[in-house]
Every structure is written in C-alpha cells, then in structure tokens.
Amino acid sequence: MKRPRIRWHIAVFLAPAVLVYTTIMILPLFNTLHLALYSRIDQERIFVGLQNFMTLFGEPVWADQFWNALGNNVWFFVIHMLVQNPIGIALAAMLSHPKLRFAALYRSAIFIPTILSFVIVGFAWKLILSPIWGIAPTMFGSVGLGFLYQPWLGKEEYALTSLSLISSGQFVGIPMMLIYAALLTIPEEILEAGEIDGITGLNAFWKIKLPLILPSIGIISILTFVGNFNAFDLIYASQGALAGPNFSTDILGTFFYRTFFGFQLQLGDPHMGAAVASAMFAIILVGVCVYLFGIQTRLRRYQL
C-alpha cells in the first residue's frame, strides 16, 4: 500500500505568514491578557489575578468611566449602522444603475475621504464647525437658518452624534464599494426574468437585489462593528484624550489610551490599561461570535 505523501510545501508556504502573524498579533494579544493579571505596587510587579477586572467593573470610579465609554461606543456604532450603511447601500444601488452617467467619477469622489487621515478629516470638520472661524455658522445664516447653528462639537448632547456623522461621512465609501461589487455579480438574466414578471425599478431592488446582497450587508455590519469598537483616532484628533465635553465622546479607545499611556498629570497604568484592552477584545469577540453563529448561519445563500 502506498502511504499518502506528506505535503511539505503547504507548511513551507504557510510558514512566513504564520510566523509574522504570530509575532505581531497573537503573542502581543496573549501578552496583553497576561499583563492584565498583574499590578504594580511599590515598584514591584505582583500577580493579582482578576483584581484589575473587578476594579474596572466594580469600583465606581472606574466602572462609571467604563460603562460611559461602552455606552458611547454603542451609540457610535448605532449611528454608523443607521446612517453610514443604508446610505452606502443606496449609493451603490444608484451607481449600479445602467443609465447613470459619470458613475466612475461619483464613485471616486465618494470613496476618496476614506483614504484620508482621521487627523485631516477631524481637523477640517473642527474648523468647519468652529463657532468662531468656521463656515458652518455663516452658511446656516445665509439661508436664514442661523438660529439652528450650535457649537455642536462643544455641547455634551450633540458632540458624540456629530462625530459619528462625521465618521459615517468619511467611511460611507466602504459599504458603497462592497455593495457595488456585490450588485455587479447579480446576473442580468435574473433581473430580466423579474422584468418579464413585471418587477421593475425599486421593486426589483427590494425583491431581487436586496435578498441577493444580504450576505454582503452582513459582512459590512460586522466590519462596522469591529471598526467602531476599535475606533480612537477621530475622537482623539478632534476632542483630545479627555474626549470632551465632559467625557461625552469618550469611547473605549480613548478610555484605553488615557488608562494605558496616562494623560497630563495622570500617569499611565499598563496593567489597568491591559485590563481595558482585554475587555475591549472580549466585547468584540462576543459581538463577532454572535454574528457568526446567530446571524451568518441563518443567512441563505441563493444559488445563482
């Protein structure tokens, strides 16, 4: 009998990727979890088990900040799901319309902000919305809506929503591109068959295209989820590490930054920081698992 040959080439080809991924992703991840189990007391590193997590969730000083950041993060994500993704899908549907002229131009124009740095986008919006130098107050004034203008980024009740909308505006190009690609794969025959049955225009979108692109929408949702719960840059660039006003824009990323690296007179605490990072990791892991097992397995793939 001939023994099955060991296929060495697979291991050889995989090795570089596995090595790189292990050194820069997996090891640091376990190191972070490990770091979260220690604490520094009088210059000495002491194993404290889950004490840091108990502090994080149980002591009001820490827990208030943590739940505030988590709540803000959920709102940040909800706005993206309600604004960025539907608009992205709508844009993709319009772009894929065969009679639309200059589609490539619109596509690039809407996608360009995605490749810009958060710092540039945050700073530009900060200038636009500034009550002193910004063009927003003047623009509202010139159409007689001056009374509507508010220093949005400076008011606790508006700041987080404004930033979520800014971020949605910047990244709307990503769902648009993904959905656009999915729409292009729908064969003409199906749409023609629908047309013969009298399903045209918007109806065709709701009844034929949307069910076919549902898996792509699922992917977008999970990308948005992971992206939003890891977000940091925009808030940091526009509101600083204290995520003002009064922590109303504080999300897990900025909370983590302040804890780990410290801020102003507050010194960084790598162990509590690692605990926050582990909590963030757990939240994202749970979210992704819920999606994978609760939603994706139920998404029907239509055989095209």
Added chain:
Amino acid sequence: MNLRTLGIALASTALMTTAAMAEDVTLTIESWRTDDLTLWQDKIIPAFEKDNPGIKVVFSPTAPTEYNAALNSKLEAGSAGDLITCRPFDASLALFEAGHLAALDDMDAMSNFSDVAKSAWQTDDASASFCVPMASVIHGFIYNKDAFEELGLEAPTTEAEFFAVLDKIKDDGSYIPMAMGTNDQWEAATMGYNNIGPNYWKGEEGRLELIKGEQKLTDEQWVAPYATLAKWAPYLGFGYEAQTYPDSQNLFTLGRAAIYPAGSWEFAGFNTQADFEMGAFKAPVQSEGDTCYISDHTDIGIGLNAASPNADAAKTFLAWVASPEFASIFGNALPGFFPLSKTPVELEDPLAQEFASWRGECESTIRSTYQILSRGTPNLENETWGASVAAIKGTETPEALGAKLQDGLTSWYAPHQ
C-alpha cells in the same frame, strides 16, 4: 601578539579615543514647550554653545498634553533625550523613583535656589533633588488697554468691579468681554479655578490644610470659586463650548476680546501677535482691602536622564541653567517664565514686570491640585478640569461638583478617609 602589534593596537585605540573626544557631544532636551522652540534655538542654546565649545544642544519638544505619556514611553524604551524638562511634583517624582532621573544634590549650583523653589522637584522628605528649577508662572488677567480706554474702563480690583467691567463691555457690544473656551478643558481649571481660587482658600494656608485633610473640597472656600466661574459663562462669547485654547488666544490678540484670563506663559506669543497695548490685573479679591493671593506656580525644571551616555556634558549644561546668566537670558527671552534663582533678574517686558510686582503685594501659592493630591485615581487635577467646565456651563451645581471631587479624593487619599 608580539609587542609591536600590541603597540600599534594601543596607539590606534588612543587615536580613536582622542578623535571621539574632539567630536561634539550632542545633548537633546525633552520638553513640552513647543511654543518656545525658536527662543531656545535663537537665544538660549547659542548663548550656551558660545561658552561651551564641543557641546551641541538640540531642543526637541512634544505637544504639552502628550508630553508625560510620550516621555514615559521613551524613557521605558531607552530612547529619551539626555535632558528632561521636569513638570512639577508627582510626574517628575515618579520618574525619579523609577530611576529615570538622576539625583542632582551633589551639584554646587543647586545652592542658587531657595528651598521653596526646589520643593517642586524633591522627594516628599526633601532628601533628594532631581531637577534644576527653571521658572514659575503667575496667573492673572491680561486686558486690551485700547479697548479699556475706548470704553472708559479701569482695571478692576474687586469681584464686584470685575463683573461691572464685564457688563459694560458686554453692553457696548464691540468686544467679546472675555476670551476663554471650554473645549480643551484645562483652561477652565488652570486659568479659571486656580486663577481666582487662591483668594477664597487663602493660598498656601488652604492648600496645605487640604493636603493634611483638615479642609474638604465640599467646604465653602473650595466650592465658592465654582459658583463664581458659573457667572463667567455669559461673558465668554457665542459658542465658547467649542472654542479651543488657540481660538481664545487668537480672539484676544486679534482684538476681538477685551479680557483674557491668563497664565504668564502667554506673554511671548501675545507680544509678537497683538498690535495693541496690553495691561494686566490680578485675580480680583472679594472686598476692597482683602489680602490678595496669586497663583505663582513652580512650573518648569530640568533634570538629567539617568541613562544618558553624555552625563558629564549634561551636568555642564545643568550647572549653566542654574547660573544667574541663564536666569537673565531665560527670564527675558521668555517673559512670563519667572526665574527661580536667588539672584534677582532685571525684567524688561512691561507685562512681566507687572505680573512679577504682584509677588510683593500678594501672597504666593501654587496650584491646589498639583502636590500629592493628583497621585491617585481619579486624578484630582484632571477631575478639576471637568468640574470647572461643568461649573461654567452650569451643567452641575457648585455643591454637587465639590461633593463629587471630594468623593474621588476620599476614595484613595488616606488623610481624607
């Protein structure tokens, strides 16, 4: 190896050593004073390099709010500069205790400073000093003299006069009465709470009793400044909630605002930008004739990175920083940073003279949250930022703010438990 080759080897090492010695040593200074880059490059460093050939100095600042975090990471990683600009109190003390800053007690030059000047950079029992004191900053208010003349106003001395002046500017309408925003949060605490506060808690007296646990943040003298800050809001101009610190500076130097709650570190920037005459008044007292207190905060020191490979050159630089020559250059190159050395320095800048003159009339104190009280979590200084903003915006009552801060302090600080 025979003797000849050994000789050659020795000779070549000797040659290499002398070559290395002739080469310039470059010292890098870590700092948060990004605003002062040109002053260091144009005035301070050339003055030092002229007298000390062979030592080159590079001033390499980081943004103020990120300085502590960036510096800590660099020190941990061993990539920090040779000279470390020291924040006062705990931030630097922590660096010293972690072994990142070298003790400087053996330097003769340290005797040029009074105990008070050195106190911000010593261990709690004053047994070791680790930074050479450079300067303190004084808080007060800067005003647009032209605007005051135009409206027929005089610099106020009491709180009633202060708010009367603000009312008049507001009624006239051509100037924003006061330029301050709450976007960056620290302005409200540093130029607001800690500027006007010492008059309420009687400077050092209140500050030290708070540290000992004999006064509480819920006491009248610690809550009242928040009530006064709450009265500032109507005078800060539209959209002050989103107004950043540079916005405020620009509003004032462009002549759009009449009064600027200031720290003396603003002078250098304001002198180059404002084209009107500036005057200054100190934090107003509650009633005529009260003793006045000013926040004269030990703010900048400079220390030696314990891991620096150029320790000798760095000590030469530190000794020079402690000299009267440096004090005179620094005090005049950076008006508003008042040298701490014992030798008195002639200040040329009129604003700096005005601020410095208050040292003679009033009692000096430092910012209430800096020594010891910001050692734990929550950090009282950062908490005070948020509380001052909340007071101005009126989102919480002064009493509620006092209670919240006291709770935070009680949670980790033994004398308050």
